Amino acid sequence: MTQKTEQIEADVLGVLNEVEEEKRKERRKQVAVYNHVRRFLLFVMVCIFCYCVYSLAEVYLDYQRSNNTYKEISNMFYVDVPKAEQQTDESGATIQAGSISGSQEWVWNFEAMKKMNEDAIGWISLPGTQLNYPILQGVDNDEYLHTTVTGEYALAGAIFADYRNSLALEGNYSILYGHNMNNGSMFGVLRKMKEQAFQEEHPVFDVYIGEQHYRYYVYSLYIVEPYETADSPYQFQYEVLDSEEKEKEYEAFLQSTIDRSMYKVQTYTKEITVDDKILTLSTCSGSGENKKRMIVHLVRGEEVID
Incomplete structure (x- = not known):
């Protein structure tokens, strides 16, 4: 066992x-x-x-x-501004004789810009910010979406006028587009205008149209849906007011742009009329396929004689 x-x-x-x-x-x-x-x-x-x-x-x-x-x-638009050289004569009186090198000044040259890109129609800048770009206008709204003024591919693309604005920003109502870049370039600075204090510090744009230089004043800003509706800011029938009926419609439309503003703009208090030249800036707001648009409405002020 x-x-x-x-x-x-x-x-x-x-x-x-x-x-x-x-x-x-x-x-x-x-x-x-x-x-x-x-x-x-x-x-x-x-x-x-x-x-x-x-x-x-x-x-x-x-x-x-x-x-x-x-x-x-x-x-390339900076030019030397000569500074007068002051001298004194035998009596001690101040005289001017010749000039010495002075500072540099930014001087718009539409002809030079046109030679670089024949689609150039002007320039836009917001003093005190990095918004300082040429304005182009292509055959459609895709041409300069991701193409720079020099014709190179870039995410930033260019600032461009809607191709349906046939009068190159000289119509009653015109629209410019630009990307809302994360680094604040192009129209990225516009998102800061949601803060009224920033807008009040930067109330005036310098816009060059052809050879002319104008001051444009912010009078309204708001967020809209990406699609076009009856009351959307993407209106092109008002570029030319060729009838009394259209003038009345445009007057109501302009009032709607004022009423929709996210806050009452205090830096421009004049009445907006159908005789004014309106320039609308449009850029993305937020993210996603159906991201909304930020709209900033400008009204033409005085012409600047450079």
Whole structure:
């Protein structure tokens, strides 16, 4: 009995050892699979990280290229302003004789801008901000969506007039488009106008149309849905007022632009009439496929004689 018992115990122990060995093998397989999966996931994560870094670098470089492009274009309009050299005669009286190098002044040159891009129709700037760009007008509203004034691809694109504005900003009602860039370039600065204090610090735009230079004053701003509706700011039938009925419609439309303003603009208090030249700035607001639009309405003020 003792030998049989020992044999049985040995057999049972052998079976248990085999079972344990199988379990160890299974665990080793699981660990191996886990390590493979972990290494694969790590590889995927590294790839995703590298792609994100690459994408961010591409966006950053794209922003830099656009900024440099527009800065170089703006710089070409700086000219030296001679400073009178003062001298005294024998009696000690002050006289002027010749000139010495003075400061530089930004002087608009429509002809030079037109030579660079025949679609150029003007320039817009908001003093004290980085908004300082040429205005283009293409054959449609896609041409300069992601194309700079020099014809290169860029996320920032260009500031452009709606192709339906046939009078190149000399009509009663015109629209300009520009991207709301994350770095504040193009029309990115407009989002700051949601704060009334910022708007009051920057109430006047300088707009060059052809050879002329005008001051444009902010009088209303608000957010709208991306699609066009009957009361949307994307109206083109008022560029030319060729009937009394259209004048009445336009008068009501102008009043609606005032009523919709997110706050009462205090920096321009004159009455807006159908005789005014209105320039509407449109840019994205928010994110997503159906992101809304921010609208800033400007009214033409005085012409500046440079």
